[in-house]
Structure formats: structure tokens, C-alpha cells
Amino acid sequence: MSVVWFNGAIVEGPLSLDPRDRGLLLGDGLFETILVLNKTALWRHMHLARMEGSANALGLAFDRARVDAAVDALLAVSTASRQALRVTLTRGAGPRGLAGNGGPSTLLASLEPLDPQSLFEPVTLARSLIRRSAASPAARHKTLSYIDNIAAAREAAARGAGDALMLNTDGAVACSTIANVFLLRDRMLITPARDQAILTGVMRQALLAAAHRLGFKSEERRVALEELHMADAVFLTNSLRIVRTVKSLDGKPLATGDLTPLIAALCDAARLQCGRDPRLI
Amino acid sequence: MSVVWFNGAIVEGPLSLDPRDRGLLLGDGLFETILVLNKTALWRHMHLARMEGSANALGLAFDRARVDAAVDALLAVSTASRQALRVTLTRGAGPRGLAGNGGPSTLLASLEPLDPQSLFEPVTLARSLIRRSAASPAARHKTLSYIDNIAAAREAAARGAGDALMLNTDGAVACSTIANVFLLRDRMLITPARDQAILTGVMRQALLAAAHRLGFKSEERRVALEELHMADAVFLTNSLRIVRTVKSLDGKPLATGDLTPLIAALCDAARLQCGRDPRLI
Numbered sequence: 015m016s017v018v019w020f021n022g023a024i025v026e027g028p029l030s031l032d033p034r035d036r037g038l039l040l041g042d043g044l045f046e047t048i049l050v051l052n053k054t055a056l057w058r059h060m061h062l063a064r065m066e067g068s069a070n071a072l073g074l075a076f077d078r079a080r081v082d083a084a085v086d087a088l089l090a091v092s093t094a095s096r097q098a099l100r101v102t103l104t105r106g107a108g109p110r111g112l113a114g115n116g117g118p119s120t121l122l123a124s125l126e127p128l129d130p131q132s133l134f135e136p137v138t139l140a141r142s143l144i145r146r147s148a149a150s151p152a153a154r155h156k157t158l159s160y161i162d163n164i165a166a167a168r169e170a171a172a173r174g175a176g177d178a179l180m181l182n183t184d185g186a187v188a189c190s191t192i193a194n195v196f197l198l199r200d201r202m203l204i205t206p207a208r209d210q211a212i213l214t215g216v217m218r219q220a221l222l223a224a225a226h227r228l229g230f231k232s233e234e235r236r237v238a239l240e241e242l243h244m245a246d247a248v249f250l251t252n253s254l255r256i257v258r259t260v261k262s263l264d265g266k267p268l269a270t271g272d273l274t275p276l277i278a279a280l281c282d283a284a285r286l287q288c289g290r291d292p293r294l295i
Numbered sequence: 296m297s298v299v300w301f302n303g304a305i306v307e308g309p310l311s312l313d314p315r316d317r318g319l320l321l322g323d324g325l326f327e328t329i330l331v332l333n334k335t336a337l338w339r340h341m342h343l344a345r346m347e348g349s350a351n352a353l354g355l356a357f358d359r360a361r362v363d364a365a366v367d368a369l370l371a372v373s374t375a376s377r378q379a380l381r382v383t384l385t386r387g388a389g390p391r392g393l394a395g396n397g398g399p400s401t402l403l404a405s406l407e408p409l410d411p412q413s414l415f416e417p418v419t420l421a422r423s424l425i426r427r428s429a430a431s432p433a434a435r436h437k438t439l440s441y442i443d444n445i446a447a448a449r450e451a452a453a454r455g456a457g458d459a460l461m462l463n464t465d466g467a468v469a470c471s472t473i474a475n476v477f478l479l480r481d482r483m484l485i486t487p488a489r490d491q492a493i494l495t496g497v498m499r500q501a502l503l504a505a506a507h508r509l510g511f512k513s514e515e516r517r518v519a520l521e522e523l524h525m526a527d528a529v530f531l532t533n534s535l536r537i538v539r540t541v542k543s544l545d546g547k548p549l550a551t552g553d554l555t556p557l558i559a560a561l562c563d564a565a566r567l568q569c570g571r572d573p574r575l576i
Contacts, residue, residue: 030311031319033405038318038319038383038385038439040322040445041322041440072445098391104319110379112448113449113452145431147428152433155442157440158320158440159443160393161322161432161438162440164393165432191393
């Protein structure tokens with residue numbers, strides 16, 4: 015059962031959308047997907063702050079109170095213990111032409127069930143030929159213009175892999191289509207830096223903070239593809255699935271070192287947010 | 296007055312759109328914009344063939360008869376002498392996840408008035424810092440994921456220019472946010488090749504064919520930025536505005552050699568398509 019909030023209220027059935035909405039016509043907008051546990055939207059502030067920062071960068075109007083109202087309305091009717099909350103913001107309807115400002119922004123939010131198996135589930139990766147460019151807003155911001163990621167994900171699925179590993183135009187590791195990539199080596203966490211054409215994930219930031227508290231060192235830098243094969247473990251982070259070990263890349267097995275302390279640290283951080291019941295994660 | 300056709304019929308007011316439509320949520324779809332003169336959709340077959348080719352490449356269902364029905368329905372009610380017809384195809388509604396197939400595709404088409412001044416109107420360009428990657432479906436296909444072009448167009452507008460000149464990740468000339476770039480030098484037409492991260496425009500193809508008939512030679516190849524300042528003329532081509540001279544780049548004037556024979560050749564080609572009244576262009 016999914017619940018949808020649209021421009022001010024929970025709605026049933028189809029949306030009434032202006033045919034000139036720039037989200038639909040031009041991918042002109044942003045989104046966030048937030049893990050909801052026990053009626054709590056985890057890392058909510060980090061998600062909405064990221065959306066606000068990207069909205070400012072792209073010249074999209076962002077009304078935090080309106081977004082908070084949408085999130086609160088959905089949390090109030092949340093029933094399952096684990097759900098995915100997606101917030102979608104578009105530049106609204108406008109006349110033809112790319113540079114226009116659009117009308118009032120369109121705000122859509124939805125709450126959907128989340129397969130509990132998908133959290134922490136190990137994954138296989140296939141390398142994509144689609145390269146991410148650091149000089150591209152589509153690569154840096156979580157915009158509605160997701161076709162590169164879609165094409166990479168479909169290509170990976172066709173090859174039997176769970177997700178695609180995307181490199182940047184420099185040939186270095188960037189991220190998967192839906193997650194950041196981390197390497198663990200000698201208690202050192204290594205992840206592509208912000209300038210490597212990655213989307214800066216909320217879970218990436220949460221993990222770096224949690225790992226620091228546990229005494230892991232971390233490096234954010236250029237990561238060569240070969241390094242994945244030399245790591246003690248390679249894993250993905252994202253907001254809905256937290257941490258997932260990468261079992262193999264293009265069919266070649268990768269080392270799957272113990273991530274238990276990192277996962278425990280993230281779960282602790284999440285428990286602090288979602289309250290009393292530690293069994294929820 | 297704009298007219299909208301949606302999933303089988305002309306509709307008034309807002310669309311009834313599934314909130315899980317992948318066009319709205321993920322920019323997962325394609326579009327074409329077609330010049331309509333005197334109830335004729337110019338270069339119609341080339342537009343729809345391009346959309347079909349891109350749909351096949353991206354794994355989107357494409358039903359030519361359905362698209363033709365949408366175009367025909369709008370042409371039947373076309374009243375103005377010059378209009379813009381846009382066809383938008385999305386992968387339809389689907390469950391969460393990038394790699395999914397979506398449901399039946401969503402087809403939207405609209406007919407809008409076109410400012411007659413915009414045809415052939417000279418334009419100023421500002422160079423964008425956003426680079427186009429040849430290894431990106433968003434750069435090669437006319438997808439709904441247009442945020443890079445939008446950001447570049449907004450940046451150019453903020454600097455007082457009419458459009459942005461986009462380079463590729465190799466630093467060579469690619470295209471503008473809505474048009475292909477041509478150089479004219481000693482009766483030689485030069486334009487970035489298909490592998491230069493360009494969208495292969497319908498008007499680009501039509502112009503190359505028309506120029507060949509007129510005895511112009513042409514080269515499709517890598518084009519260095521410096522070459523723009525050495526050309527006899529620089530111009531943009533796209534389907535709605537046909538040909539526009541580029542007057543300046545980043546405020547520096549460019550040579551504006553005579554494009555009359557090329558424009559006349561394109562007008563001849565268009566007149567052949569739109570029938571009896573040559574004053575229409």
C-alpha cells in the first residue's frame with residue numbers, strides 16, 4: 015500500500031498535473047528517498063538540507079515548511095515498520111524554453127513499503143560503459159534527470175548483476191546507480207571524493223561520521239578501479255539499504271571482510287533517531 | 296492557445312497522471328519538438344524515426360501508429376500558421392527501482408503557438424562550464440533528463456546571452472542547449488561529429504543534405520573552440536528555429552558571413568513538405 019501526498023494533501027488515484035510541468039517534460043527537479051522506521055524519517059534533516067542546497071544551486075524554489083508538512087502528513091499515516099519515503103520537487107509548469115522559471119513548484123511525496131530483505135543484502139556489480147562527468151549537475155545533484163543511471167542499471171540487470179559500477183570521465187571509480195562505493199583496507203575507509211562525479215549520499219556522510227567515532231580512518235580521494243580488487247571489503251551505502259557488501263565485480267569475486275562494526279555503528283546512529291525499539295534495524 | 300493530447304484523446308485542463316510515472320519521477324522518457332507550418336509537421340518522419348531509434352536503444356516501448364495518431368489528432372485541430380508540436384513518451388508507471396520496465400508507456404503531445412520572430416533570429420552564446428560526455432545517453436538521445444541543458448541555459452541567460460555553448464569532456468565544441476553548431480568557412484560546412492557528445496538534430500541532418508545539393512562540402516569532425524573565431528560564419532540549427540546566426544561568443548563578435556543560400560535551401564526543402572504557400576517560411 016502506498017500513500018501519496020500532492021501539493022498540499024494526501025490524494026488517492028492519479029495526480030492532476032499541469033501538462034506543462036517541467037518535472038515531467040524536462041526532468042527539471044529534485045528528489046530524496048528517506049528510510050522510515052517506526053514512523054521516523056531517518057537522517058531527515060540531512061536529506062532535506064541536501065535537497066535545499068541543490069535547489070539553491072539549480073535555482074529551484076524550496077519551501078522547507080511545505081516539505082516538512084508533506085513528510086509529517088505521510089509519517090502520521092505510516093503503518094508499516096519499514097517504508098521508503100520519497101519527496102519529489104519540480105520547477106512547476108512554465109512556458110516553452112529551457113531557461114524559464116516555471117510557476118509555483120510542484121511537490122509530490124509518497125510512502126511505500128520496503129522489502130526488509132533489501133537492507134544489508136549483498137550485491138553483485140557490473141561495470142557500466144556510461145561515464146559520469148563531474149562537470150554535470152545531473153551527476154552532482156539528486157535531480158529528476160536520471161536517464162544515465164537508468165540506462166546503466168538496465169544494462170547491469172541484463173548482465174545478471176544487481177547494480178552497475180559507474181566510473182567518471184577520468185576513468186576512476188564514482189558510484190553505483192543508487193549508492194556510494196566504499197573500500198575497507200587495514201581499518202581504513204576509502205571512498206571517492208566529492209570531485210569524482212559522485213552524488214554525495216546522506217548515508218555516505220553518516221557512515222564517515224560513525225566510522226570516525228569508531229576509530230576508523232578515512233580517505234576521500236580518487237579511487238582507481240584496480241583498488242577494488244585489493245580491498246579487504248567493498249561495500250555500497252545508500253539511504254534505503256544502509257550498507258551492502260559487494261560480492262563480485264564483473265563476475266570476479268571481491269574480498270568480503272567483516273563490516274559488522276561499521277554496520278553496528280550505523281544501526282546505533284539510526285536507533286538514536288528512531289527511538290525505542292532496537293529490533294527495527 | 297495550446298492543445299494537449301494525452302494517452303489517446305485531446306484533453307483540457309490537467310493530466311491524470313499515475314504518481315509512479317517514471318517520466319515524472321526519473322526523467323525516463325524521450326521527446327521531440329516538431330515545427331508545424333500550415334498544418335504540416337515538418338521532417339515528421341525524421342523526428343519520429345529518431346525517437347524510435349532512441350526508444351529501442353533505451354528499451355522503451357514505441358508504438359509508431361499511436362504516435363502518428365497523436366500527431367494527426369493535433370494537426371487536425373491546428374489553426375495557427377506556425378506552431379510547435381511536442382511529443383513526449385515515458386516508460387509509464389512502475390514500482391520503485393531504476394531497472395524496471397514500467398507499465399504501458401505514457402504518451403503526451405501538445406501543440407503550441409510559436410513566436411514567428413524566433414525563426415532565423417540571430418543569437419548570442421556564452422560558453423558553459425557544464426561538459427557533455429559522449430558516454431552518456433542523456434547527451435546522445437533527446438531524453439526527458441534535461442537538467443544539464445537547463446542549468447547551462449539558465450547560466451547563459453543570467454549572463455545575458457541567448458543560449459549556452461556546450462563543450463564535451465574532451466574540451467571540443469559539442470552543441471548549444473537546444474541546437475547543433477555549424478561553422479561555414481570557404482564554402483565548407485563544419486559541424487561536430489556524432490561522437491562529439493552531440494544530440495544529432497533533425498535540422499542538422501536536413502541541412503547537411505540540402506548543403507550537399509548546393510555544392511557545399513561538409514566535414515563532421517572534432518571542432519576546436521578556437522575555430523569559431525576563424526570561421527566566415529557560425530550558426531545554430533534546430534527544428535523550431537531552423538537556422539540562426541551566432542553573433543557573438545562570450546561577448547566577442549563572430550564573423551557573420553552570408554547564410555542566404557543555405558537558408559534558402561532549407562526553406563525549399565520545407566516548402567516541399569508543407570505544400571502550397573511559400574510565404575509560410
